Ligand SMILES: CCCCCCCCCCCCC/C=C/C(=O)SCCNC(=O)CCNC(=O)[C@H](O)C(C)(C)COP(=O)(O)OP(=O)(O)OC[C@H]1O[C@@H](n2cnc3c(N)ncnc32)[C@H](O)[C@@H]1OP(=O)(O)O
C-alpha cells in the first residue's frame with residue numbers, strides 16, 4: 001500500500017525531476033484506481049455513484065497534486081453520460097468504466113477558454129465518406145489544458161464547431177481516439193504533448209492537441225441532444241445549452257471539492273495554533289498558545305464555519321442538480337437556467353472564499369506555513385486553480401447576475417424558482433424595517449442588499465448606455481488614477497465609512513457609478529500605463545506579459561521545452577515564430593534523457609497493464 005507521502009526511491013516528491021514526478025503520478029494513480037475497479041467488481045460502487053469514491057481518492061495524500069487519470073472520471077465519463085445517446089453509451093461507457101481506455105476533455109484552446117462560442121477547432125461533415133474531418137486552422141485553435149492529455153489519455157471528448165452542408169451549427173462534442181491503443185503513439189494527423197510546469201496540479205499532465213484534417217466516423221459525434229444524419233442533415237437540440245451539461249456537473253462537484261480542501265487547511269492551521277506557543281500575555285507567564293490570540297481566532301474560526309456552510313450548500317446543490325436532471329429527462333427544461341446560475345454562483349463563491357481562507361491559514365502559521373511540508377502551499381495551488389478552471393469566476397458570476405437581473409425584470413410576470421423566491425418579498429418596502437442582530441436579521445439584510453444591487457445593476461445597465469467620453473491627456477490620466485484609487489478603497493472600506501462618516505446611500509450609489517466610469521476612462525490607456533513602467537521582457541520573464549504580445553507562440557515555445565514533449569517527436573510545425581521548428585524540436589529532443597523511447601516508458605510499465613486489467 002502506498003505511504004502517505006509517496007516517495008520515489010526514497011526521495012520526497014518535492015525533490016523529484018519533472019519526469020520522475022510524472023512517473024510517480026502514473027504509478028500512484030494506477031494503483032489507486034485499481035482499487036476503484038476492485039470496488040466496481042464487488043459492486044461497491046457504480047457508474048452513477050462513483051463521485052464520492054473518486055473524489056476521496058483525488059483529494060487524498062496519495063494523489064496530492066492531482067492525477068493524470070482525474071479528467072477521465074471528472075469529465076470524460078460524465079460527458080459520455082450527459083451527451084452520448086444510448087447506443088454510444090453502450091459502446092463507450094463499459095470501456096471507460098473499466099479503464100481499458102483513458103479519456104480527457106478538450107474544450108479550451110490556446111485562444112479561447114471563456115468564450116466557447118468562439119472556439120476555432122472545426123468538425124466538418126463529409127457525407128461521401130460519412131465522416132467528420134477535425135481540423136485546427138490556426139495555432140490559437142490548438143486545444144490547450146486538457147488534463148491527462150499530455151502523455152496519458154488515448155481518447156478525449158473534443159468540443160468543436162460543427163459544419164455540415166456548408167453551414168456552421170455551433171459547438172458540439174465528439175469522442176476522438178488520439179493515440180494507438182497498443183503502442184500509445186499519437187495517431188497520424190494528431191499533434192499532441194504536455195503544456196509544461198504550472199503553479200500547482202503538476203501531476204495532472206495537462207496537454208495540447210492539434211488536428212491536421214483528422215477523420216472520425218459520423219457516429220463519434222455525441223448525439224443525445226443534436227444529431228447529424230448520414231446525408232448530413234442537422235437535427236438540432238431541444239435547448240442549445242444542453243451541450244454545456246458536463247460543465248454544470250463539474251461546477252457542482254467542485255463545491256464538494258472545496259469542502260475537502262478547506263477542512264484540511266483549517267485543520268492544519270488550528271492544530272498548529274494549539275501547539276505553537278509564542279510571546280506572553282503577561283510578563284513572567286509561560287508563553288501562550290497562539291490560538292488564544294483573538295487575531296488568530298479571527299483568521300481561523302470563520303474557515304471552520306465556512307467548511308460546514310459549504311458542505312451543507314454542496315449537499316443542497318447536489319439534490320437540486322439531480323432534481324433538475326430528472327426533469328430534463330422528462331423534457332422539462334424550466335429550471336435549467338436556475339441550475340446554471342446556481343452552479344456558476346456557488347462554484348465561484350466557494351472557490352474564491354476557499355482560496356482566500358487557505359491563504360489565511362498559511363499566513364496564520366507564520367514561517368512554517370510557507371514550508372512545502374506543511375501542505376498549505378500545495379493546497380493553495382490546488383484551490384486557486386479552481387477559481388479559473390471550469391469557468392473563470394468573474395465570468396460565472398456575470399452569468400448569475402444575468403439570471404438575477406432577468407428574474408427581477410420578470411418579477412411580476414413569472415413564477416419565481418425556489419432559490420430566488422425571496423426576491424418577491426425583499427422587494428417589498430416593509431421587508432426590512434430596522435435591523436436585528438440575529439442570524440435571521442442578517443440573512444434578511446443580505447436579501448435586501450441582493451435586491452437593491454440587482455435594482456442598481458438594472459439601472460446601471462440603462463445609465464451605461466448614455467455617456468462614454470474619454471480625452472487621454474497625461475495630466476488627466478494621472479488624475480483618473482488618483483480618482484480610481486480613492487473610489488476603489490472607499491468602496492472596499494464602505495462599512496467603516498458608513499460607521500464613522502455621514503456618507504449617505506445616495507452618495508454611495510453615485511460613488512459606485514463614478515468608480516465604473518473611471519474604469520471605463522482608464523481602459524484605453526491601461527497598456528500604455530504599464531508600458532510606462534518600462535519593464536524589459538528579460539525582467540518580466542513571462543510568456544503572457546512580453547512586450548510584443550506574442551503570447552500564444554511563446555506559450556507553445558515554452559511548452560516545447562518540457563522534457564516530456566521530446567517523446568514522441570511531433571509530426572508537424574507548431575507555428576513557431578522563426579520557422580526553425582524542426583531544428584529546435586531536434587535540439588530539445590536530444591536534451592531528453594529518454595529520447596530513444598518513442599513512447600514514455602511508463603505506458604508499458606504501468607498504464608498498459610492497468611488498462612488490460614493485469615495490475
Ligand atoms: C467525479 C469525481 C469528482 C472528484 C472531485 C474532483 C473535483 C473537481 C476537479 C475539476 C477539474 C476540472 C478541470 C477543468 C476542466 C475545464 O476547465 S473544462 C472547460 C471549462 N470551460 C468553461 O467553463 C467555459 C466557460 N464559459 C461558458 O460556460 C460559456 O461561454 C458562458 C460564459 C456560459 C457563455 O456561454 P454562451 O453560449 O456564450 O451564452 P451567452 O450568450 O452568454 O447566453 C447565456 C444564456 O445561456 C444560458 N447558459 C449558458 N450556459 C449555460 C449552461 N451551462 N446551462 C444552461 N444554460 C446556460 C444562460 O443562462 C443564458 O440564458 P438567457 O439569459 O436566458 O439567454
Ligand SMILES: Cc1cc2nc3c(=O)[nH]c(=O)nc-3n(C[C@H](O)[C@H](O)[C@H](O)COP(=O)(O)OP(=O)(O)OC[C@H]3O[C@@H](n4cnc5c(N)ncnc54)[C@H](O)[C@@H]3O)c2cc1C
Nearest residue numbers: 105106107108112113114145146147385389390391392394
Ligand atoms: C489547472 C487548470 C486545468 C484545466 N483543465 C482543463 C481541461 O481539462 N479541459 C479544458 O477544456 N480546459 C481546462 N482548463 C482551462 C479553463 O477552463 C480555462 O482556463 C478557463 O475556462 C478560463 O478561460 P481562459 O484561460 O481562456 O481565460 P480568459 O477567459 O481569457 O480570462 C482572462 C481574463 O479575462 C476576463 N474575461 C473573459 N471573458 C470576459 C467577459 N465576457 N466579461 C468580463 N471579463 C471577461 C476573465 O474574467 C479573466 O480575468 C484548465 C485550466 C486550469 C487553470
